[in-house]
Amino acid sequence: SQTIHQWPATLVQPVGSPLSLECTVEGTSNPNLYWYRQAAGRGLQLLFYSVGIGQISSEVPQNLSASRPQDRQFILSSKKLLLSDSGFYLCAWSPNREADTQYFGPGTRLTVL
Amino acid sequence: AQKVTQAQTEISVVEKEDVTLDCVYETRDTTYYLFWYKQPPSGELVFLIRRNSFDEQNEISGRYSWNFQKSTSSFNFTITASQVVDSAVYFCALSEAGGNKLVFGAGTILRVKS
Numbered sequence: 723s724q725t726i727h728q729w730p731a732t733l734v735q736p737v738g739s740p741l742s743l744e745c746t747v748e749g750t751s752n753p754n755l756y757w758y759r760q761a762a763g764r765g766l767q768l769l770f771y772s773v774g775i776g777q778i779s780s781e782v783p784q785n786l787s788a789s790r791p792q793d794r795q796f797i798l799s800s801k802k803l804l805l806s807d808s809g810f811y812l813c814a815w816s817p818n819r820e821a822d823t824q825y826f827g828p829g830t831r832l833t834v835l
Numbered sequence: 836a837q838k839v840t841q842a843q844t845e846i847s848v849v850e851k852e853d854v855t856l857d858c859v860y861e862t863r864d865t866t867y868y869l870f871w872y873k874q875p876p877s878g879e880l881v882f883l884i885r886r887n888s889f890d891e892q893n894e895i896s897g898r899y900s901w902n903f904q905k906s907t908s909s910f911n912f913t914i915t916a917s918q919v920v921d922s923a924v925y926f927c928a929l930s931e932a933g934g935n936k937l938v939f940g941a942g943t944i945l946r947v948k949s
Contacts, residue, residue: 754935764924764942766880771935781936810878821868821930824937826880 724749728813728827735834741786741800743830745813748794753815755796756824757788760810772796773818808834837862839929841940848917849948856912856943858927864888866932869903869910874924874942886910917947 725748735741747753757769768781770788778788785804789797796813810831814824838861848854860869871883884894886903894901898915914921924944928937 764874764926764944766926766939766942768936773935812878812880814880816935820933820935823870823882823885825882826872829878831878 724815724825726813726815726825726827728811728830730830731828732831733833735803735832737805737834738802741798741803741807741832743798743811743813743832745796745798745827746794747815750794750815750817752793752818754818754822754824755790756814756816757796757798758812758814758826760812760829762809766812769798803834805834808832837864837867837929837931837938839927839938839940841925841927841943843943844941845944845946847946847948850919851916852947853913853915854917854945854947856914856925856927856945858910858912858940860908860910860927860929862929862931864931868930868932870928870930870937871901871910871912872926872928874926876923880926883912914945917945919947919949921945922947 727746754773756771759767759769772778772790775790786800810829812829813827816822816824840859867888869886872880874880891903900913902911924942926942927940930937
């Protein structure tokens with residue numbers, strides 16, 4: 723069966739510091755990978771998605787970037803965090819088929835102070 | 836453009852009551868997919884159901900049931916005999932055929948009181 727991991731689970735960072743959140747998937751190959759952010763309130767915002775190694779699509783211009791160095795690894799980064807980067811970051815994967823179900827990881831709760 | 840509307844911001848019920856969560860969607864595609872997810876207090880989104888636009892048959896899974904009506908562009912979710920463990924935020928989402936992205940509604944907070 724497939725499993726998706728995210729770490730760290732929680733993170734408190736000062737404004738201006740760098741960020742690296744990691745997501746890995748087990749039990750599948752060539753998945754589509756996604757990063758979402760859920761800010762205060764409930765809405766889910768798609769940040770990035772990837773259909774293959776090195777292939778990143780950005781949905782919202784912002785302070786963040788994403789990379790996919792390996793087939794089942796997806797990294798979310800920032801060089802300098804802003805207060806507005808605080809939120810709950812969710813990674814998801816789906817089979818590499820159109821409109822297939824996305825399965826979410828446990829999330830990382832980021833607080834920027 | 837695709838859009839999902841969950842007009843109910845928050846619903847509170849007493850345990851054992853039935854509750855229906857509404858979802859209305861907009862799309863120009865003839866082929867699309869609809870989803871429901873549950874987000875308990877732990878935060879992880881849990882997949883509940885995926886339905887394609889050609890399958891209008893209602894679905895029942897235990898206490899959960901879904902009513903898909905293309906005529907009204909709705910995909911409503913009913914929990915029968917609600918339990919405290921059903922307390923969560925519920926999201927409806929839409930994906931176009933040939934696409935990789937989900938468009939989420941704003942979510943409905945369900946509070947079930949004992």
